[in-house]
Amino acid sequence: MLDENEQNGSYRSGYVALVGRPNAGKSTLLNRLVGEKIAAVSNKPQTTRHQIQGVITKPEGQIVLVDTPGVHQPGYLLNRRMMAAVHDALDGVDLVVLMRDASVSTGNGDRFVLDLVKQSGKPALLVLNKTDKVQDKSQLLPLLEWYGQQYDWRAFVPLSARRGENVEALVAEIIKHLPEGEPLFAEDEFTDQSVRAMVAEIVREKILRTTGEEIPYVTAVVTEKYEQERADFAHIYCAIFVERASQKKIVIGKGAERLKEVGTSARHDIERLVGHRVYLELFVRVQENWRNSERALDEIGIKKQR
Numbered sequence: 036m037l038d039e040n041e042q043n044g045s046y047r048s049g050y051v052a053l054v055g056r057p058n059a060g061k062s063t064l065l066n067r068l069v070g071e072k073i074a075a076v077s078n079k080p081q082t083t084r085h086q087i088q089g090v091i092t093k094p095e096g097q098i099v100l101v102d103t104p105g106v107h108q109p110g111y112l113l114n115r116r117m118m119a120a121v122h123d124a125l126d127g128v129d130l131v132v133l134m135r136d137a138s139v140s141t142g143n144g145d146r147f148v149l150d151l152v153k154q155s156g157k158p159a160l161l162v163l164n165k166t167d168k169v170q171d172k173s174q175l176l177p178l179l180e181w182y183g184q185q186y187d188w189r190a191f192v193p194l195s196a197r198r199g200e201n202v203e204a205l206v207a208e209i210i211k212h213l214p215e216g217e218p219l220f221a222e223d224e225f226t227d228q229s230v231r232a233m234v235a236e237i238v239r240e241k242i243l244r245t246t247g248e249e250i251p252y253v254t255a256v257v258t259e260k261y262e263q264e265r266a267d268f269a270h271i272y273c274a275i276f277v278e279r280a281s282q283k284k285i286v287i288g289k290g291a292e293r294l295k296e297v298g299t300s301a302r303h304d305i306e307r308l309v310g311h312r313v314y315l316e317l318f319v320r321v322q323e324n325w326r327n328s329e330r331a332l333d334e335i336g337i338k339k340q341r
């Protein structure tokens with residue numbers, strides 16, 4: 036017998052929330068499926084701070100994939116807004132994808148994420164990511180068994196977001212479970228993020244990648260000015276916020292080495308994104324306790340949900 040959603044070949048479209056613990060690989064998958072770097076990726080937890088939508092358009096359907104911050108215990112106002120973004124995403128979508136790093140063991144964090152999905156009551160798929168790190172694939176079986184007992188998943192999809200292995204199977208599975216409907220966005224629209232926001236995200240990614248443990252949490256980036264001087268050249272000014280003068284020193288580095296490194300690699304990615312040369316200027320600003328400031332978070336673009 037055919038599944039109710041497979042009875043005809045009509046077009047399907049809808050919103051899909053991508054949720055999971057920090058570091059599961061959600062943003063890696065988003066970027067991979069959209070084919071552009073729209074979300075920062077790093078090995079530091081809490082990389083993603085707000086919802087980022089990516090549009091994936093196929094002949095059979097269109098997916099608006101909503102990347103969300105990794106689920107964690109909120110400490111600062113920043114973290115509360117991050118978690119509100121997760122709840123808001125779960126509320127607003129047709130389907131949920133829970134992504135799990137298959138190479139680590141199950142912990143309380145996983146139970147917490149699972150509970151959020153259960154509470155949403157939405158149709159959901161389970162993705163086991165980082166299969167490239169799992170030598171013996173039979174190791175996935177206990178995980179699948181455990182998750183299988185917890186919720187009525189529409190499908191299980193093991194994949195490697197980094198290598199792009201089996202990601203098309205996920206796309207097909209998602210489309211199969213979306214409602215019938217017209218495309219929600221034009222084919223050339225691939226995200227809801229502005230160029231300014233993507234530029235800031237790229238700069239922040241480079242900071243996350245070049246600094247150690249503490250700096251990622253206290254750093255935010257805002258594109259303050261974007262001057263399109265010619266069709267093929269833009270002058271961009273980004274402000275990097277930290278909370279203390281000592282952190283400013285670290286971000287700048289000895290002889291400004293670190294800031295130069297961040298600037299060079301960010302410029303490279305930004306030029307690829309916008310398709311022409313850019314001049315990127317970075318400033319580091321100290322703004323005490325921005326993570327607990329409503330106003331600073333508004334300015335930085337980490338929105339309060341509804």
Ligand SMILES: Nc1nc2c(ncn2[C@@H]2O[C@H](COP(=O)(O)OP(=O)(O)OP(=O)(O)O)[C@@H](O)[C@H]2O)c(=O)[nH]1
Nearest residue numbers: 057058059060061062063077081082083105196197
């Ligand atoms: N080996 C391997 N690493 C992966 C894979 N997918 C993602 N990663 C790595 O996992 C780390 C976290 O990836 P992100 O995409 O930033 O994870 P995230 O779930 O978006 O994390 P948050 O935004 O903090 O919630 C990065 O170092 C990625 O390169 C994968 O399939 N295999």
Ligand SMILES: [Mg+2]
Nearest residue numbers: 061062082083
């Ligand atoms: Mg992320």
